[in-house]
Amino acid sequence: MASRDAILEFCAELLELDSYPDFGPMGMQVQGAEEVTKIACGVSASLALFERAAELDAQLLVVHHGLFWDNDSRRITSPTRKRLQALFDAEITLAAYHLALDAHPEVGNNVLVAMQLGIEPKERFAGIGFGGPLRPPTEAQRFARRVSEKLGREPLVFPHGPETVKRAAVVTGRGGRYFAEAAAAGYDLFLTGEAEEPALHLARELGVHYVAAGHYATERLGVQALGRKIAERFDVEADYIELGNPV
Secondary structure (H helix, E strand, O other): OEEHHHHHHHHHHHOOHHHOOOOOOOEEEEOOOOEEOEEEEEEEOOHHHHHHHHHOOOOEEEEEEOOOOOOOOOOOOHHHHHHHHHHHHHOOEEEEOOHHHHHOOOOOHHHHHHHHOOEOOOEEEOOOEEEEEEEEEEOHHHHHHHHHHHHOOOOEEEOOOOOOEEEEEEOOOOOHHHHHHHHHOOOOEEEEOOOOOOHHHHHHHHOOEEEEOOOOHHHOHHHHHHHHHHHHHHOOEEEEOOOOOOO
16 A cells, blocks of 8 residues: 555656646646556546556546636536546546656656667657667568557658668657758658648658558556556556557
C-alpha cells in the first residue's frame, strides 16, 4: 500500500511537471482514495476507461489525455457528469500527464517511439520531441512497414523525401505544426500522430517524408512506462487498459 500524495509527488518530480506549461491542469484532476494498492493506466480519459479501472479495483488512474482542458466548457453536462460519477463511486484518483510525459527522456512517448522505430534519440527537437539518425538508414516505405509492425497501426505516408532516410524526428500526437521545423533542421523524415491537411503539399515542397502513425498509437508507450515506474518505486500493482482508437 502506498500514499496517493506520495505517488503524485513522485510523478511531478520525475516528469518535471512545472517545466511544461500545458493546456489544462496536470497532475491530480479528481481526488479519490488516500491509499493506493493498485494503479491503472490508459491513454485518454473516458467513461469506458473509468469503468474498466473500477472493475480492476484501482485506486489511482494515470492517463495521458485528462478530463479537463482550458478550452472546454465549464458546464458539467451529461457525459462529464457520468464520467465524474464513475470516479466518485469507485473512489478513484485521476491523474493526467500530457506534455511533460511526451517530453521525458526516459518514459516519454517521443523517446520511446523513436527507440521502437530505430531512431537514435540523440537530439532534442521542438522542446518535447526527439530526433537523430535512423539505424540502419532505409527507404521510407520500409520504414512505414516498421511503424506498422512496432506500433500496430498502418501509417499514412507522404513519401516525398530522399530515397534513403538517414535522419528522422518524432513528435507524437498532434505534432504536425513542427513539420517545417523538422525540414529546416535537416531531417529526412518527420513522424507524428495525425496528418493535418497542409502536410501533403508541404511534404512535396520541402522534400521531406511525412509519416502519420495515429495519435493514439503513438501515445500508448509513455503511460505504460510511467505505470511500471510507479509500480517499481512504490511496490503496487499496475495494469494498462487498452482501449483501441483508430484516430
